[in-house]
Amino acid sequence: xxxxxxxxxxxxxxxxxxxxxxxxxxxxxxxxxxxxxxxxxxxxxxxxxxxxxxxxxxxxxxxxxxxxxxxxxxxxxxxxxxxxxxxxxxxxxxxxxxxxxxxxxxxxxxxxxxxxxxxxxxxxxxxxxxxxxxxxxxxxxxxxxxxxxxxxxxxxxxxxxxxxxxxxxxxxxxxxxxxxxxxxxxxxxxxxxxxxxxxxxxxxxxxxxxxxxxxxxxxxxxxxxxxxxxxxxxxxxxxxxxxxxxxxxxx
Amino acid sequence: xxxxxxxxxxxxxxxxxxxxxxxxxxxxxxxxxxxxxxxxxxxxxxxxxxxxxxxxxxxxxxxxxxxxxxxxxxxxxxxxxxxxxxxxxxxxxxxxxxxxxxxxxxxxxxxxxxxxxxxxxxxxxxxxxxxxxxxxxxxxxxxxxxxxxxxxxxxxxxxxxxxxxxxxxxxxxxxxxxxxxxxxxxxxxxxxxxxxxxxxxxxxxxxxxxxxxxxxxxxxxxxxxxxxxxxxxxxxxxxxxxxxxxxxxxxxxxxxxxxxxxxxxxxxxxxxxxxxxxxxxxxxxxxxxxxxxxxxxxxxxxxxxxxxxxxxxxxxxxxxxxxxxxxxxxxxxxxxxxxxxxxxxxxxx
Numbered sequence: 183x184x185x186x187x188x189x190x191x192x193x194x195x196x197x198x199x200x201x202x203x204x205x206x207x208x209x210x211x212x213x214x215x216x217x218x219x220x221x222x223x224x225x226x227x228x229x230x231x232x233x234x235x236x237x238x239x240x241x242x243x244x245x246x247x248x249x250x251x252x253x254x255x256x257x258x259x260x261x262x263x264x265x266x267x268x269x270x271x272x273x274x275x276x277x278x279x280x281x282x283x284x285x286x287x288x289x290x291x292x293x294x295x296x297x298x299x300x301x302x303x304x305x306x307x308x309x310x311x312x313x314x315x316x317x318x319x320x321x322x323x324x325x326x327x328x329x330x331x332x333x334x335x336x337x338x339x340x341x342x343x344x345x346x347x348x349x350x351x352x353x354x355x356x357x358x359x360x361x362x363x364x365x366x367x368x369x370x371x372x373x374x375x376x377x378x379x380x381x382x383x384x385x386x387x388x389x390x391x392x393x394x395x396x397x398x399x400x401x402x403x404x405x406x407x408x409x410x411x412x413x414x415x416x417x418x419x420x421x422x423x424x425x426x427x428x429x430x431x432x433x
Numbered sequence: 434x435x436x437x438x439x440x441x442x443x444x445x446x447x448x449x450x451x452x453x454x455x456x457x458x459x460x461x462x463x464x465x466x467x468x469x470x471x472x473x474x475x476x477x478x479x480x481x482x483x484x485x486x487x488x489x490x491x492x493x494x495x496x497x498x499x500x501x502x503x504x505x506x507x508x509x510x511x512x513x514x515x516x517x518x519x520x521x522x523x524x525x526x527x528x529x530x531x532x533x534x535x536x537x538x539x540x541x542x543x544x545x546x547x548x549x550x551x552x553x554x555x556x557x558x559x560x561x562x563x564x565x566x567x568x569x570x571x572x573x574x575x576x577x578x579x580x581x582x583x584x585x586x587x588x589x590x591x592x593x594x595x596x597x598x599x600x601x602x603x604x605x606x607x608x609x610x611x612x613x614x615x616x617x618x619x620x621x622x623x624x625x626x627x628x629x630x631x632x633x634x635x636x637x638x639x640x641x642x643x644x645x646x647x648x649x650x651x652x653x654x655x656x657x658x659x660x661x662x663x664x665x666x667x668x669x670x671x672x673x674x675x676x677x678x679x680x681x682x683x684x685x686x687x688x689x690x691x692x693x694x695x696x697x698x699x700x701x702x703x704x705x706x707x708x709x710x711x712x713x714x715x716x717x718x719x720x721x722x723x724x725x726x727x728x729x730x731x732x733x734x735x736x737x738x739x740x741x742x743x744x745x746x747x748x749x750x751x752x753x754x755x756x757x758x759x760x761x762x763x764x765x766x767x768x769x770x771x772x773x774x775x776x777x778x779x780x781x782x
Contacts, residue, residue, distance in 0.1 A: 258669045273667040275660035276780075277727035278653075286657060287668030289650045300649040329780045 186249045187212045188350050188382045189234065189265070194243035196229050196406075203229040205406040206243070211351060216373065216383040218393040218414070221403035222426050227386050230403070231353050234384070235267040236260030247350060264349030270356045272340040274328045281311040281324035284343045314346040318375055334365025341372050351382035358392065370396050390419045404429045475720065475736045479743065486747035493750045501629055507742045508635035509534075509697070511735065512690040513713040515642035516683030518734045520585075521717050522646075523659040523679055524726025525578060529589040530687040531709035532596035533570040537563040537691030538701045539600045542609040551613045559616070563692035564685055570596055571684015575677035593710065600703060610700040621696035631693060638686065643731035655679060659726025715762055716741065719769045725777065740765070 187210035196204040204226045211217045221227050232238035234245065236254035245252045247263045254260045257267070274283050285307045291297035311324040320338045328336060337357065344352045357373065358366040373396060377383050387393050393400060394414060401411045402425045410431030412421070425431040487495040513530050520527045541563035548555040570592055577588040623630045646652035654675050657665050665672050694702060720737025722729025745758040 256669075257667070261669075269667065271663065273661070273664040275657045275664040275727070277660035278657055282653060282657070283664070286664060287670050289653060291650065300651055302648060302650055302653060304648075 186246075188248060189384075190246040190249075191230070191234065192244050192246075194230065194233060194245070195241045196226075196233065196238065197241055202406050204233075204240070204243075207403065207406060208408045209234075209401060211382040211384055213350075213382055214377055214380050215399065216377050216385060216397045218397035218400040219384055219386045219403065220388075220390065220393060220400060220422060220426060224405075225403040225426070226406040227403055228355065229406075231267070231355060231384070231386060234260065234351075235265060235353055237267075261347065264347075265351045265353065266344035266348040267353045268340050268344045268355070268357060270359060272336055274336060274340060276329035277327060279325050279327050280315075280322050280331075280339050281308045283328055283339060284311045284314070284324075284346060288347070311346075315342055317379075318342050318345055318372060320372060332365070334361055334368050337361060337365070337369050338372055341369065341376065345376045345379070345381060348376075348381050351384065352376060353384045353386075355386045356388070357385060358387070358389070366392070390422050393422070394419065402426055402431065475733065475740070479736055479740055482740065482743050482747065486743070486750060490750045494747065497627070499746065499750070501627075501632070503739075503742050503746050504632045505629050505697070506746070507739050508629075508631045509690050509694050510709065510713055510716060510742075511635050511738050512638050512686055512693065513709065514716050514734045514738045515638055515731065516686035517713050517717045518642070518720075518722055518729065518731055519646065519655055519679045520683050521714070521722050521724060522655050522726055522729055523676060524724075525585040525676070525679070526714065526724075527574065527589045527680065527683045528586065528710045528714075529570060529574060529591075529593040529596060530683065530690075530713060531706040532593035532600070533567050533684055533687035534691040534694060534706055534709065535701065535703055536570065536596040536600040537566040537688035538695040539603050539609065539691075539703075540566040541692050541695055542612060542701050543603065545613055545616075546609070546611050551615045553615075555613055556616050556620075559613075559695075560689075560692050563695075564688040567688020567691065568681050568685040571681040571687070572677065574684060575680030578680060579673040579676035600701075604701065604703060606703070608700045608703050612695055612699045616696045617699045619696075620693065621699060631697060634693065638689070639731065639735065646731055651675075651678075656727055659723075660728075712741065712762075713738070715766045718773075719762075719765055721769070721773075723773050723777075724770060725773070737769075 190210045192208055194204050194207045194209070207226060207230060209219070209230060219227050219230065229238065233240050233254075236257040236259050239254065245254070247265070252259070252263055254263075260267075275286065278286070281304075290303040290307050290310075292301045292303045297303075308324045315322055315324065320342045322331060322335055322339055322342075328339065331339065341352070341354070341357065344354075354373070358369050361369065370392070373383055373385070377398075385393065385397060394417060397414045399411060399413055400417055400422065402409050402422065404426060407429075409429040410425050412431060421431065483495070493499065513534070517527055517530065541559040544562040545555050545559040548558050574585075574589055574592055577583050577592075578585045620630050620634070625633060646655065654665070654670055657668075657670065658672055658675055662672050665675075694706070698705070716738035717729075717734045718724060718737070719740065720729065720733025720735070722733055741758060741762045744761055745755055748755045748757050
């Protein structure tokens with residue numbers, strides 16, 4: 183591991199009044215790696231994700247992406263740095279089709295005069311969506327309105343959208359909450375394919391067996407601090423629970 | 434006509450993700466194949482009505498003169514309907530359109546009186562004043578709805594009263610009938626190739642509105658904002674700015690409608706538009722645009738606006754009390770919203 187981590191967050195501090203959500207948290211993720219971020223409620227997982235996705239700003243600490251110091255003033259800055267976030271509520275527009283959702287806020291316009299008038303290049307967006315979907319092995323028609331899709335397909339659409347734009351990392355908050363077993367497996371396979379394509383993936387989940395199944399490395403937060411990290415093959419549910427509760431990793 | 438919609442849903446093979454949502458998807462597709470897309474079904478209703486009235490009164494209903502008469506009657510409503518389609522697609526409502534229409538007509542009439550004469554310049558000043566006055570009310574609606582976050586129903590109910598009140602204050606309640614004659618003779622009752630200029634102007638407004646809605650980023654954001662504000666915010670779309678543009682557009686079209694009404698009736702018709710807003714909203718909603726926002730389109734608004742006009746004309750031609758039209762339109766409106774609600778329930782199951 184000689185190359186620097188893709189995202190390197192160091193000594194992140196975030197206070198909300200008297201609540202110390204993060205008190206010097208360190209976190210990093212490398213290219214082609216799935217990292218699980220776990221911790222009890224209030225450990226600071228969501229705050230950390232919000233900071234990495236640009237929706238919240240740290241009081242102290244530094245974030246580097248590809249070794250470069252970053253200051254995110256909003257989600258658009260994080261996105262410009264190639265970091266995409268899949269929220270628990272997916273943030274899809276149900277009446278729009280899959281292609282329109284993939285390109286929401288990033289619409290391609292026709293060239294020339296028509297583009298000046300804001301005319302959309304629908305066929306190019308549909309084509310690029312179809313290519314990206316098939317690359318990721320997602321079987322959703324670009325012209326399918328999102329409300330016609332099943333829960334698992336909607337989740338896949340949200341992940342595929344993030345994967346299409348993420349040049350460095352995808353952050354996922356509970357990516358399989360509310361999904362059945364089969365749907366969950368489909369989404370987990372998709373996350374692995376995203377990783378194999380070279381994107382860094384950060385997964386928050388309360389589902390420890392699932393974290394053990396999908397991640398390569400697990401970072402444990404407790405009371406706003408990083409209390410340990412472990413390579414997934416060396417971890418067990420009992421170890422993780424103990425670390426989350428006591429802050430001590432290993433036996 | 435709006436978003437490319439697949440009449441048979443969008444599922445292909447689901448080998449890797451078999452689903453629980455599949456059954457509701459199937460029910461939805463069955464529902465859709467039964468009713469077709471609403472604007473197609475409605476168009477058939479319109480054709481059936483026209484055939485019915487034509488069969489009963491072949492001498493009076495299916496004539497060019499009657500068709501032009503109906504088109505003229507529908508035109509001011511349709512100009513308003515184009516604006517309301519945008520507003521309702523965002524999940525909003527604009528009740529102020531009739532007040533803004535009257536206010537803009539009064540401003541235009543006063544401006545043209547002030548400029549004096551009957552020159553094309555005076556007519557343009559009148560047009561400019563009407564559109565500006567309408568846009569200003571629309572901008573105010575947009576600001577109060579999008580920035581101050583006051584419910585659109587209340588904001589536009591308030592501005593409807595305010596704009597009507599100001600119109601009555603400015604005129605002391607007496608209609609201004611001092612309208613330039615050339616305006617009345619051209620825009621108001623003139624024809625080009627046998628087609629009323631009023632109808633031509635309306636057609637241009639409608640076609641531009643339809644193209645903008647169906648093919649531009651502005652139209653896409655209109656659907657997106659109505660479908661999920663949160664998804665838009667996460668995608669860094671400026672929802673507030675877009676809503677303000679939409680309400681300003683609706684106000685601007687109300688201003689234009691005020692000018693057209695002034696030209697048509699050669700007077701400000703202070704009390705002649707009391708139910709325009711409800712008629713327009715009924716037309717948009719009957720046309721299949723969802724009051725919840727996010728789905729619908731301009732073709733539906735066209736058909737939904739014309740059907741009540743045809744009904745009214747048909748009843749008159751048949752010698753039936755024309756009040757039956759209000760009864761019929763009311764029932765159809767309730768039916769249309771109920772159908773929309775059923776669709777929503779199916780997809781949210």
